[in-house]
Amino acid sequence: MAAKYHPLPQYSGDTQDKSCCCGLSHRKVILATIIAVLVVIIGLYTVCRPSDKPVVNYKDILSDNDYNTPKHRLPHCIIIGMRKGGTRALLQFLNLHPNIQVSSKEVHYFDRNDHFFQGISWYRKNLPLSYGDQITIEKTPGYFHSDKSPERIFRMNSTIKLILLVRDPIERAMSDHLQLMDKRSRMNLETTSFEEKVLKDNGDVNDNYKPIQRSVYYQFMRHWLRFFQLEQIMIVDGKNLTKNPFEVAQKVEAFLGLEHKISKDSFVFDRTKGFFCIKNETTGHKCLNRTKGRKHPEVDEEVLAKLKKYFEPYNKIFFEQIGQKFDW
Numbered sequence: 551m552a553a554k555y556h557p558l559p560q561y562s563g564d565t566q567d568k569s570c571c572c573g574l575s576h577r578k579v580i581l582a583t584i585i586a587v588l589v590v591i592i593g594l595y596t597v598c599r600p601s602d603k604p605v606v607n608y609k610d611i612l613s614d615n616d617y618n619t620p621k622h623r624l625p626h627c628i629i630i631g632m633r634k635g636g637t638r639a640l641l642q643f644l645n646l647h648p649n650i651q652v653s654s655k656e657v658h659y660f661d662r663n664d665h666f667f668q669g670i671s672w673y674r675k676n677l678p679l680s681y682g683d684q685i686t687i688e689k690t691p692g693y694f695h696s697d698k699s700p701e702r703i704f705r706m707n708s709t710i711k712l713i714l715l716v717r718d719p720i721e722r723a724m725s726d727h728l729q730l731m732d733k734r735s736r737m738n739l740e741t742t743s744f745e746e747k748v749l750k751d752n753g754d755v756n757d758n759y760k761p762i763q764r765s766v767y768y769q770f771m772r773h774w775l776r777f778f779q780l781e782q783i784m785i786v787d788g789k790n791l792t793k794n795p796f797e798v799a800q801k802v803e804a805f806l807g808l809e810h811k812i813s814k815d816s817f818v819f820d821r822t823k824g825f826f827c828i829k830n831e832t833t834g835h836k837c838l839n840r841t842k843g844r845k846h847p848e849v850d851e852e853v854l855a856k857l858k859k860y861f862e863p864y865n866k867i868f869f870e871q872i873g874q875k876f877d878w
């Protein structure tokens with residue numbers, strides 16, 4: 551009997567689906583691989599991202615009585631801002647206290663996703679070593695203006711103590727502007743005057759300019775008060791810090807439940823710098839670097855009047871939120 555003829559499958563060119571393995575076409579294999587990779591990425595993200603549950607409680611940190619072992623401890627207190635409020639000066643002054651350990655760098659854990667999604671152990675590693683009887687403080691002024699930070703801090707420790715330095719919004723905007731212009735000039739980019747930047751062509755206040763936006767405090771404070779009790783947030787007058795650093799340091803010591811250890815003798819007024827600096831037995835005294843305490847140029851009266859009018863209603867809401875008034 552003649553053998554039955556079975557035609558061979560025809561080669562139909564590279565663009566056609568070809569049988570690969572298990573009878574699946576190349577396209578299906580590629581699709582399945584992409585789906586598998588996505589599933590693995592989503593799985594890893596879900597497992598590795600920081601837990602939504604509070605990680606630690608203030609009481610737990612305080613009950614850490616392993617006094618003699620230096621460890622990277624989570625902060626008991628965070629200076630959340632505001633940018634240009636005097637945060638560096640306050641941190642330096644608090645560092646004089648033997649029971650306070652400060653993070654010299656701004657960690658930017660809660661306001662930067664690339665840091666935050668590395669998890670709480672990343673944060674801990676980026677905080678200084680401290681002993682069990684010390685309070686760890688970090689300052690990142692960007693936290694105040696970031697909408698994610700309040701909830702993220704709350705989830706880490708709902709009873710944490712927060713410090714917010716406040717300043718006249720116009721002075722703060724000027725300080726912010728000078729910093730931005732300084733950065734531009736170091737990059738050899740064109741710089742613009744405050745007056746030009748803060749007003750639009752039609753003469754209205756330029757509410758698209760970041761230094762102006764960041765001075766509308768009530769918008770940011772709203773987020774913080776959704777998560778924290780006002781009593782947990784110490785509001786510090788930045789102007790008072792420049793005039794009476796000792797008085798402010800004493801109030802912060804009390805807020806943190808620490809003994810008064812920072813002495814008036816630790817400060818010396820530097821006439822050239824125009825600010826208080828920290829006394830140093832060997833070098834005389836140490837002031838903050840040139841990026842703190844820049845000379846503010848005079849602002850045109852008309853521009854100043856417009857800015858005052860612009861910020862007035864916003865300041866009023868902010869004062870109501872914090873239950874305190876300032877002279878701005």
Ligand SMILES: Nc1ncnc2c1ncn2[C@@H]1O[C@H](COP(=O)(O)OS(=O)(=O)O)[C@@H](OP(=O)(O)O)[C@H]1O
Nearest residue numbers: 633634635636637638639691725825826842843844
């Ligand atoms: N003792 C002392 N020495 C120097 N500077 C002092 C001091 N106390 C408060 N200030 C004020 O701190 C302002 C800078 O604020 P910050 O440190 O929060 O700025 S930053 O957001 O971290 O860039 C800085 O703002 P500018 O004067 O506008 O530069 C100072 O006014």
